[in-house]
Amino acid sequence: LLVEKGAAYYCFCEKTESEEDSGNFDRAADPCRALSQEEIDANLLAGMPYVIRQRIPQEGTTTFHDVSFGDITVENKTLDDQVLLKRDGLPTYNFANVVDDHLMGITHVVRGSEYLSSAPKYNLLYEAFGWEIPTYVHCSPVMRDQHNKMSKRHGDPSYEDLIAQGYLTPAVLNYVALLGWAPKGERSEQEVFSLEELVDAFDIAGISKSPAIFDIEKLTYFNALYLRAMAPEDFAKIAEPYIRQAVKNPAVDPAAVAALLQARCERLTDIPEKVDFFDALPEYDVSLFTNKKSKTDAEVSRNMLEAAVPALEALESWTQDSVHDCLIGLAESLGVKNATLMWPVRIAAAGKQVTPGGAVEICHILGREETLRRLRLGLGKL
Structure with missing residues (x-):
């Protein structure tokens, strides 16, 4: 049909298959554009191999409209006579996608x-x-930096990679939706969108012509927002497998550990290294007991633990409230600030300078026996 209309022509020139696929051809050097019908028939009768090329006008311009970029006009002389059908009779992508889109009713x-x-x-x-x-919407690429597009080959993450790295699907969707697109009107300042809100707010006109740069720190920020907004029971459910990677002790309640993590977690994969001390007390240096802000040094910390061990031993029940009241009351009786007592207790219980949760929560989760064992070990260090 295109040949009959003069929009395409038989090309019998010797071209490589790769050139046929790409469509690159200098029309000025192609004698097949000017073949008469008699010459074409003779070549076909002789069984000469051929491709079908698009006949691009040699003069004038072609204008198309894009939602993002507006009207774009190109000179026809800059366009090549791309291959539509290859020698084996199969269509090229550039031809097939036009026919396919039309037949499927793509708008x-x-x-x-x-x-x-x-x-x-x-x-x-x-x-x-x-x-x-159809309506054209050309979207600018997502870039790794100002000069390079994201590429799996160069180590940039796919969606599956991000999920494996501890990011939530809703957070990824939210962040990616805002790459190269911005909401308008009353939602223009909004950052956090549910999928339903994105559907409601989306407008093609909001697509940017400028490339967007993928910022993993911004995605991490979104992920933290989503983790903290989850219902505690939902967070505990998704956090449990990561907690159990590091905490094998069945006596440790993963839900109690999750409650400490939710406000302090940015990615699910960060969890194991944050909670491994619940399973086994790590080796730590006695210098951790010294903290200027809490007004503790080795001597002060030894005095605090010497007082804390018998006070905690005497507790009738081991609940978070009872541990809290015991330690707060002990600090008051010793005439010190709460932090002066809590710092050495937490260091002895966890063996880490930074922990999710304070001394009270950690001691409660560890239980009476393990807490007292660790506090005695800390006292021995001092």
Whole structure:
């Protein structure tokens, strides 16, 4: 049909298959554009191999409209006579996608801005067939930095990689939706969107012409927001497998550990290293007991633990409230600030300078026997 309309022509020139696929051809050097019907028939009768090329007008311009970039006009002389059908009779992508989109009733073609240069040739095909031209939406690429596109080959993460790295699907969706697109109107300042809100707020006009830069720190920020907004029981459920990677002791309640983590967790994969001390007391240096802000040094810490061990031993029940009241009351009776007592207790119980949760929560989760064992070990260090 395109050949009959003069929108395509038989090309019998010797070309490599790769050139056929890419469509690169200098029309000025192609004598097949000017072949008479008699010459074409003779070549076909002789069984000469051929491709079908699109006949691009040699003069004038072609204009197409893109939602993001507006009207774009190109000179036809800059376009190549791309291959539509290869020698084996199979269509090239650039031909097949036009036919396929039309047959499927595609109304909007959304693709990367690197395909802007192909749109004029597609338009000429639609016009030659007499088909309605779809709405074009060319999106700028997501970049690793100012100069390089994201690439799996160069180590940039896929969606599956991000999930494996401890990011939540809703957080990834929320962040990626805001790459190269911005909400308008009353939602213009909004950052956090549910999927339903994104659907409601989305407008093609909000797509940016400028490339967006993928910022893993910004995604981590979004992920932390989503983790902290979860219902505690939901967070405990998704956190449990990560807690159990580090805490094998069945006596440790993962839900209690999760309660400490939720406000302090940015990625699920951060969890194991934050809670491994619940399973086994790590080796630590006695210098951790010295803290200027808490007004503790080795001597002060030894005095605090010497007082804390018998006070905790005497507790009738081991609950978070009873441990809290015991330690707060002990600090008051010793005439010291709470932090002066809590710092050495926490260091002895956890063996880490930074922990999710304070001394009271950690002691409660460890239980009476393990807490007292660790406090005695700390006292021995001092």
